[in-house]
Amino acid sequence: MEYAFSAIEKKWKQYWQQQQVYKVDNDTSKPKFYILDMFPYPSGAGLHVGHPLGYIASDIYARYKRQRGYNVLHPMGFDAFGLPAEQYALETGQHPAVTTEKNIARYREQLDNIGFCYDWDRQVRTSDPQYYKWTQWIFLQLFHSWYDRKQNKARPISELVAVFEKEGNNNHICPDDAQFCFDAKAWKSMPEKERRETLMRYRLAYQGYAEVWWCEALGTVLANDEVVNGVSERGGYPVIRKQMRQWFLRITEYAERLLTSLETLDWTDAMKEMQRNWIGKSNGAEVRFEVDGMVDTHITVFTTRPDTIFGVDFMVLAPEHDLVETLTTPEQKHEIEEYKKYVQSRSERERMAEVKQVTGCFTGATVTHPFNKRKIPVWISEYVLAGYGTGAIMAVPSGDDRDHAFAKHFEIPITNIFGNNYNEQEAYTEKIGTLENSGFLNGIEIAKAGDIAIRAIEDAGIGKAKVNYKLRDAGFSRQRYWGEPFPIIYIKGMPYSIDEAELNAHPALQQLPVELPLVENYKPGPEGEGPLANVQEWVDTHAGMRETNTMPGYAGSSWYFLRYMDPHNNDTFASRNATDYWREVDIYIGGTEHAVGHLLYSRMWTKALYDLGHIGFEEPFKKLVNQGMIQGSSRFAYRVNGENKFVSKGLAAQFDTTAVRVDVNFVNGTELNIEAFKNWRPEYADAEFVLEDGKYICGAEVEKMSKSKYNVVNPDDIVAQYGADTFRMYEMFLGPIDISKPWDTKGIEGVHRFLKKMWRLYFDEQKGWIVTDDAPTEAELRIIHKTIKKVGEDIERFSFNTSVAQFMICVNELSALNCHKRTILEALSVIIASFAPHIAEELWHQFSHETTVLDAPFPKYEEQYIAENTKKYPVAVNGKTRVEMEFPLDIEESILQQEVLADATIQKWMDGKEHKKFIYVKGKMINVVV
């Protein structure tokens, strides 16, 4: 009997489906385990072999955990809203709902083909109204909440109203403006509009203003992705930054908690570090500088180096800073206007990245130094960003690289506060040494001067110590169609949530979900509004006008892990019973490209839901496993310039050639299938080929796997040719899960051969089933128990490539021993079930079992079979291994030392010298130092 993988895999896929083997129950006494993949965006290109890498890993782990006795939740769904579907709709007129549906169906088919153990009953799709109903609901929770800095948690906005009525806002300073104060009387006398505006300044989901890329020619707002080299990707039209009213999430209120609770997470240090850097906590001071010649006007800067305050030689404001207009003198007005126009065309990235090119403009204004009363000029420059700190800095050229470059470029005199440490060529940025030229800080060590400076600043009443976060509030509006509509209606320009009584709306209007209306076209609305603005009958309600923005991609993905726990619940996003049972995700697998965005937002939403009492835990993902990319291996043919002639790689150097991409599916290894290539495109049909050794050899290069590079390999093709089990094991065998590596279809043969070889332990081509009940030998027990141990440990640490290698070693050794014994082979079928579920299920049932191998307990290894009592030690002289000697593990060191020193080879290398040191690491090695 041959290993007929196609028939076997088809059979067991049907069995699993019929028996509902993957159905997961919420009611069980078993301990839970929740393992989750980052759900995919279903793109039109379908899955390529790179996508399932993480899914296979999590599938193995999920099956393994189930064999270990856990109730395992391992769901899958689709991140179905997004820009690509909308762009496709713009180009083809096909509705995103239709193309998304089609793409999901294709993804589903491809995923099923690989044999994953997902409980598809629990599938979620972010674009499903029954799903986004709850995304909108969570948005409303955020809208109806504020962050209490005293209690350090989100609270209902109604409680804030009660506080305002009693005592005004004295105890709860306004998050976006500490100066904004009112008492109870003032609150009560506010008109409703003003009260709502005030509350808006506290809400966790609030409206503010932000800049977007505006493309006049296309009449639309563009994503960063759609802007390439300062022009629109489509059409190459000019773009500028434009202020727009937007929704935001006040994630900054959570900065400190997001930072400190990182400690509790089992994530890689790199991940945590990236999140820390993104949050960007820094300690420093806010300092006010009075503007000369103006009453009550000052520039507030944030500095992390208050110790350098006497080195200030100029001030720099962000070009967008509110004060720029007020400060600019009539003589400088024109120049400042021109400069601001230039900055409008620049992305934040460009502004930060190009440090070599110094630009800026003098406002004509000066401020007075608070301590030494020097007059300090005020500039604007693109290197200061409006969104960070106060949008203004005190520039200390002797102590900061960019300030130094700026001063040199504009020939602003530099004050040296570091004495000999500053060499006039570059800034001195170390915090070692003492200060000079620094008034009351003279002679003080730099490291200690900061605190002294802050005290002086506070005593003088011109500023205070301040913790600053780089983290900014998250923009939550998109001027797009294919996203969640906001449950918001405007009355006289004032936003109300649909559940508010003030709306005086018909109950039907107050229901969730607010469904996305069907539209005819996807063109943007007027004034940079999204396509929804064109749908008059939807926008106009008897209560007021609907919000026409939609929510961003991360809205639906910020909480989807909760919905899987209770996906069909119509009363709430997930029952408290369900969330209390499953709690946080035990292992979350996905790429590092989500290191900050998705993971940070998700963490914030979880904390907010926790604060408001909806769930009982405040971190979504306990352990995070990063997966690398599988890259494509592109193939190239070499066309002789000016001719329709291709020369094989080895000969290309002799001609003047251009490398042309060849679809990898026409290439076997590096040998080109010339006929397939000729049929690919008409222009190649009668091309001429110059071969070497009768073959056309292609060049190869490792790149991202993508359609445009013709290096995409479809898992369906691989599964058809080798089977899902081979595919799964090969993906794992390629290398560590977190490392990027290129796909090479050729290498899969080895894994396929391995499965066939394993099959032959159970089946003989002529005799069929050849498993016997004979008692196993010590050697056989040793190999299977070693494998049980190694594979179990490797799965636990996500080292699947080494498990596959161990399976190979195991099968190689059992084959060499001619082992066909039940005790050994039954165990093997169980431990390989998580990697190669189809073949394992077939073998398991051949042993007359009636239930799935998934419910067979993972066997325990027994130390007695594995333990060795001797060890072949490498013996080194001065660190160089010279000979191998075998000793019992429990030998006494003195005896071992005697024997080693008496060895002829060792004596030869000791060259008659006495040994200085004798190093013996039990079970590892021996080293003689002379």
Added chain:
RNA sequence: GCCCUGGUGGUGGAAUUGGUAGACGCGCAGGACUUAAAAUCCUGUAUGCAGCAAUGCGUGUGCGGGUUCAAGUCCCGCCCGGGGCACCA
């Protein structure tokens, strides 16, 4: 530019805690079976030098330094590739 990450044979990678570098697989070379092929099996395969050979000696984990009895692994300085940088998902 900034943050994170990786670099080991022809090739994917192994070496889990500082302890025999190259497990396992691919490729390649040689062989067995076969009329032939496929499939399967066996042997060899980091590199230089010496040797008919067994083997011996040296070199070797991106580059340059350092710590250590011992470094792919730790430290310092560089080079190159990948991911992210707030509206791609």
